[in-house]
Amino acid sequence: MSETKLRESICMFGRSLFERGLTPGSSGNISLRLDDGGWLVTPTNASLGFLDPARISRLDATGRIISGDAPTKEIPLHEALYDTRSSARAIVHLHSTHSVALTMLPEIDPKAVLPPMTPYYLMRCGQTALVPYYRPGDPAVSDAIRGLAGRYSSVLLANHGPVVAGDTLEAAVFATEELEETARLYLLLRGLNPRYLSPEQVADLVKAFGVSLPADDHAGHDHEGHGH
Known part of the structure; x- marks a missing residue:
């Protein structure tokens, strides 16, 4: 796909995510890794709903x-995920409501935030x-992601x-949406003793x-992502 088309696809998906309320205001960012090792990435303080392809x-x-x-x-967190997952060609970062809410619950397992609730959650997110918590833009978040050693495509x-x-x-957008919907399901069912996948x-x-x-997997291996 040409760089022009890639720029247009970032804007198209960004607008879709924004219009459905999955990342408010100027929050969230998207990046694409190019064949030459460079990136396309959304600008700082830009709303995903109003991106200009020429200004990416x-x-x-x-x-x-x-x-x-x-x-x-947020470049450091994108870079850390690219560096530890060799198959990653795109990264989506949102401030989606239910996913953020999930992070604040006391019972959450840091190694498996969600139980196996639906087949598509496992198929898209693993x-x-x-x-x-780190302050937005803090380089320490990069170290935390690198510490996962590429074992996760969704963090x-x-x-x-x-x-x-x-x-x-x-694939990155669809996986992010699946994560948000699964977080929403978890919050809806919390305390109701739901039946998860066996x-x-x-x-x-x-x-x-x-x-x-x-x-x-074995820790430290450079993993291929599924996210599709």
């Missing part, structure tokens, strides 16, 4: 801006990790929002769709 930030492989507006200050930043990688922009049902999905779960 273009960075080279060293992170130096080549053209467009100044990039989002499992989701939770990292502690929740405490009191902040999801960061989701995919092998295409569409270990046997999870194993069947893993076998049928090649789902990669962190518990099945």
Whole structure:
């Protein structure tokens, strides 16, 4: 796909996410990794609902801006996920309501934020990790994501929002939406003793769709993402 088309796709998906209330105001950011190692990334203080393709930030492989507006200050978290997941070609970061709410609950397991509630959550997200709260733009969040060693394609930043990688922009967007809807389901069912997928049902999905779960992996391996 040409760079022009990629720029247009960032704007199209950004507008879709914004118009459905999945990231308010000027929150959220999207990046795409290009074949030359550089990136396209949404600008700082830009609403995802009103992006201009010509003003998308273009960075080279060293992170130096080549053209467009100044990039989002969240570059470190994007960079950390790209560096630890070799298959990642796109990353979506939102401030979606239910995903943020989930991070504040006391019972959440940082290694598996959500239980296996639906097949599409497992197929698109695998499992989701939770990292502690850091001030937005703090380089320490990059270290926290690197500490996950590429085992997760979807990560929740405490009191902040999801960061989701995919092998295409569409895959990253769809996985982010699936994460948000699953968080919403969890909050709706919390305290009602719902029936989740059984270990046997999870194993069947893993076998049928090649789902990669962190518990099945070896720490430190450079993982291929599923996010599709």
